[in-house]
Amino acid sequence: MTRLSVVVVHGSFSDIYQQEFQGLLAQVKAQINHPVLGAYLECSDVSLAGAIAQFLQSQSCPPDQVQILPLFLLPGVHVREDIPEAIAQLRAQFPQVTFNLLDYLGKDGRLAPFLAPQFSPNSAAQRILIAHGSRRTGANPEIEKLAQALDAHTAYWATEPSLVQTLERCQRESINTFSCVPYFLFSGKIPGAIAQQITTLTEADPHLSIHLGQPFGTNPQCVQAIAQILNT
Structure with a gap:
């Protein structure tokens, strides 16, 4: 065969x-x-x-x-x-x-071992997993499950909560240091836009510190x- x-x-x-x-x-x-x-x-x-x-x-x-x-x-x-x-x-x-x-x-969070090393080793940094997101039923819960395994919050590009919303929620709890990992296989338009958004946010708020990982494909x-x- x-x-x-x-x-x-x-x-x-x-x-x-x-x-x-x-x-x-x-x-x-x-x-x-x-x-x-x-x-x-x-x-x-x-x-x-x-x-x-x-x-x-x-x-x-x-x-x-x-x-x-x-x-x-x-x-x-x-x-x-x-x-x-x-x-x-x-x-x-x-x-x-x-x-x-x-x-x-x-499927089934089998990519968690490749994502974990992308997070900053700074134990004080709040972890955020940034995914494209989907409005299809049953899609985003897979991301939530993966984020939980990584001890991370979630943020989405195409749906809510957005990165800004997740950051604001954490900042209300006096958290200003973050480690964000993009849940994307390859670089491209959206990962590039996420990186630019993070640059804009940190430049506007001197108290905000965000470490950004890389696509892992x-x-x-x-x-x-x-x-x-x-x-x-």
Whole structure:
């Protein structure tokens, strides 16, 4: 039995996002004993189903098993609807191939070990985990559970509580020192905007101190974990 692993990300027009994703792919491929294809769900001229179909059609001996790993941190609409719809199209187009959808990367807080070292070692700093957030039912509770395991408050970019709201709530308790970690795999527009927002906030309030971690997708431990999932 031959296998193809497909690593799916949201996608971005950001050059640094694309560079970091390609870097992750290269590191994962070095640890995998079968072909690995990287694919974007959005921000690409080729759809997810189209990218996988093109690969299968280009092979003289196509794999008979395809496993798809969503590199997503929340169970939002992409994980619950868009990716399964793409797989349904592929199953109809390639009935001889078995397509398996793996759990999304962020499920069950399994990324906590990669996030914990990102926080400042300053024990006086209040931890905040900053995620994109989702208005989909059942999505944000996953973040809350992860934040609890990390002994951190939560803040969201696309929903509430926002970073400003979380900071203000803590400051009412006389907390002014924070360690914030972005729950993002790659750098790009939103992590960059978060960094700029933190710079603006600290410049406006001399009593406010915020340490900001970095996206963790290219962390060697994260790469190894992805490789282990695909090799299972």
